[in-house]
Amino acid sequence: MPGENLSRDEARERAELLSVEGYDVSLDLRSAVGEAPAGPRTFRSLTTIRFRSARPGASTFADLIAPSVTSVTLNGRALDVAEVFDGSRIALDDLAADNVLVVDAQCAYSRTGEGMHRFVDPEDGEVYLYTQYEPADSRRVFANFEQPDLKARFTFEAQAPEGWTVWSNGAGGQVQEGAREALPNKGGGGRRAGGVWRFAATEPISTYITCVVAGPYHYVTDSYTRALDDGRTLEIPLGALCRKGLAKHFDADDVFLVTKQGLDFFHDNFDFPYPFGKYDQAFVPEYNLGAMENPGLVTFREEYIYRGKVTQAAYERRANVILHEMAHMWFGDLVTMVWWDDLWLKESFADFMGSFSLAEATRFTNSWVTFANNRKAWAYRADQLPSTHPITADIRDLEDAKLNFDGITYAKGASVLKQLVAYVGRDDFLEGARRYFKRHAYGNTRLGDLLAVLEEVSGRDMATWSQSWLQTAGVNSLTPVATYDAGDRITELAVLQEAAASHPTLRPHRVAVGLYRNEAGALVRYARAEADVEGPRTVVTELAGAERPDLILVNDDDLTYCKIRFDEASLATLRAHLGDISDPLARALCWSALWNLTRDALMPARDFVALVLAHAGRESDIGVLQMLHAWTQSAVTHYAAPAWREEGGRLLAEGALHELRLAEPGSQHQLTWARFFAATAATDADFQLLRGLLAGTAKIDGLDVDQELRWALLEPLAAHGIADEGVIDAELARDDTASGKRHHVRCLAARPSEAVKAQAWAQVVESDALSNALVEATISGFNQPSQRALTAPYAAKYFAAIERVWAERSIQIGMDVVKGLFPGLQDDEATLAATDAWLAAHEGAAPALRRLVLEARDDLARTLRGQACDATAAAR
Helix, strand or coil, X not given: CCCCCCEHHHHHHHHHHEEEEEEEXXXXXXXXXXXXXXXCCEEEEEEEEEEEECCCCCCEEEECXXXXXXXXXXXXXXXXXXXXXXXXXXXXXXXXXXEEEEEEEEEECECCCCEEEEEECCCCCCEEEEEECCCCCHHHCCCECCCCCCCEEEEEEEXXXXXXXXXXXXXXXXXXXXXXXXXXXXXXXXXXXXXXXXXXXXXXECHHHCCEEEECCEEEEEEEEEECCCCCEEEEEEEEEECHHXXXXXXXXXXXXXXXXXXXXXHHHHCCCCCCCCEEEEEECCCCCCEECCXXXXXXXXXXXXXXXXXXXXXXXXXXXXHHHHHHCCECCCEEECCHHHCHHHHHHHHHHHHHHHHHHCCCCCHHHHHHHHHHHHHHHHCCCCCCCCXXXXXXXXXXXXXXXXXXXXXHHHHHHHHHHHHHCHHHHHHHHXXXXXXXXXXXXXXXXXXXXXXXXXXXCHHHHHHHHCCCCXXXXXXXXXXXXXXXXXXXXXXXXXXXXXXXXXXXXXXEEEEEEEECCEEEEEEEEEEEECCCEEECHHHCCCECCCEEEEEECCCCCCEECCCHHHHHHHHHHHXXXXXXXXXXXXXXXXXXXXXXXXXXHHHHHHHHHHHHHHCCCHHHHHHHHHHHHHHHHHHCCHHHHHHHHHHHHHHHHHHHHHCCCCCHHHHHHHHHHHHHCCCHHHHHHHHHHHHCCCCCCCCCCCHHHHHHHHHHHHHCCCXXXXXXXXXXXXXXXXXXXXXXXHHHHHCCCHHHHHHHHHHHHHCCCCCHHHHHHHHHHHCCHHHXXXXXCHHHHHXXXXXXXXXXXXXXXXXXXXXXXXXXXXXXXXXXXXXXXXXXXXXXXXXXXXXXXXXXXXXXXXXHHHHHHHHHHHHC
16 A cells, blocks of 8 residues: 555645545546456546645645556646646645646545445446545546545446446436547447437545446336425435346335435434435445445445345444435535544444334334444444544544554444443434534534534533543543442442553443342342442442342443443342343343453353353343344354353353254244354254255255355365365355355355465455455455364464555455464464564554554454453363
8 A cells, every 4th residue: 555645634634725626537437347357457537626725835645546647737737647646636826816636537436345346246247336535436437536635526428338327426427429539448348339328517525435337237216296385396206226146136216215205314313305306325346334424325235135045234324324324415515524523423323223223213112232342342342442542532544544443443432432422412412413414514523513513502510521531542431339228228329430451531421220129030120229420439329229239230221332241149140130121221231241251251151151052032122132042152253261262152052053943944043043053053063953954955944045044054064074076066056146255255165174274364364356245245255263273374374465465465365364374273372473463573564554463462362361251261
């Protein structure tokens, strides 16, 4: 990634100098099809930028990453390309007050999901294109000023091959061939006839949310209509698209249902009509993210189109993402942060609003359970890494920005906003949002702009709240301490607040404390009090005199962001009766707290496994159950003492099979336990059952072994050497699709062979031939907990390779390799020492690379502490 970074200081200086009026961008995408050229496959990108300079005569630069530039013209003056273009920047000297820059370039199609991604469908040979830019990859497609605070209007047009359709942010369509002069094709694929597509100018937006999607996509339409308060009627054309090969699986009606419910919710609450005209949603292949909030053309990973049976949790996740991206139309697109320091201004709000709108506007009324159990787990992990940072982060450059799309910016920020709603009140919070949109529409903001409107409407001191919650890092732990009188009534209940020594801030928490007791076989809440916890010890006076509880739950109803701890009596209750808690949110909070205890080496991994085996079979919330399966696998793989690991794995497989046979035939719980059993299969009998389910010689009543489940059953057979290459190839022949190809690559890399591991390593580390999706699949297959000895030699190779990989590959692939191939399964002190040695020897390495290695090192150290805790428990 040499020369491609942009610092905050450079962006600030350029923003002080320039204001951008508009872009006209013409792309010739006809080169996407046809024979591959000798060099990189490229497309012509012709860009005209109109901009003003506050200081005539000054110098600046435009951004462009391209294999070659044909010409650069500034104010009618041809510039020497060799002199002004260095591969990532175009130097611009002697600016006028009003300027016109024209750049004619050959830009490269991408296979990494960054810029103009090109995908060839293995099923039918069709080619599909889409763009993905955040934070700074639009410069891979057209010349621009790549920073969020230089907003402008964009007009796009594209030439495309015959039979294709092109979409962009604005409304548009195909232009008659004779209506304009066709661009000559210089993309390397030969001149071919095709349509010209032209799109309306956008509202002022940032470069990173512009978008182009092109190809023979399957497209479905609908519309949304709403009467506005001023008597006008708002009409929003809706569209949804996917590859033709997925059309038979595409439940566009449900996508449109959630979309309309979201538009109703946000119009009811934001009092600012959707400002970007149409609303297309494109489900695209080999996508690195969950989705991207391009106004008028939101892009999603196509895995949200389900090829087989999935649980309601999968539909809830998709609905949450749809609503998260829709919230961005206001938080992020209409009003955008000045620089990536305030990324939270859009991501935290979208994450919060996704769950908020999901609970209030859709069928997924338990979305706050998912938030507490899933999203906050991501935040708790991120907030305990050495790289944790305040929600308002210090983002020095684009590499920092790329890494800060993390659990702090998203889930912790959303958790803090949930706490803010409790602090200022729902009505004031939403009124603050309404004023924020109207005051800063189509502009850029910083933290202070939001705090100002919230302080206006609530009368609260937002500066103090912000200092505690947005500008400091770390997570607090809250522990209840109760004393009782002779009649078993509470004399005092206090909440103790603690913080890690590395981040010692104690914060104000608005919490609910719930008291639970066993009534007729169910643990139910019989008393609740809200309190403001401040400082190290807070007495909850309202609960004095209450009967002795079986369970005290601090942060009941999940009002604040904290790690919940238990007193000994409550912990004993949970060991025996966790599954008896009647309220699903309270149950999810307890599971989350127990997992945090395990990760913090305060509960032995074998104890957490025992809790899951004893109580998970009664878990009604399917999303919580799936998280429990993931956590308990992690407990055995990482935190169990090595001597107990094999037994722990066997217990999981036995428990999974037991629950699978008990589950209601055809239910989502049955499917979830089937997948968990496949993932934990450990004995010859387990593998025999998996083979029988694949062959159809074994059956479990109600279990539909569809194609996606077949791959889930096959991978463990491949990893344990039972399914060879021929078997895996035969499965691909059954499912010769893009999804099938990814599964096939993963299963091949999972096989327990030195030659297989060497090939997988070479394909990912020594070559850039694989696409981003296949890199991810290969890494996933390479890492198998049952193959620690087989992959041990790659620990040293990892440390020898990562600096070169980081320098030579795109940041996305670099992140995938550095995170995915870290030798975390070589969980011993020697690997920890090797990591420390690399860090000591590479103090000058790219800060983003060092951050990734530091995070992996912290995970490994946590693993070793957990194993020591578990080993101590075994010795008792």
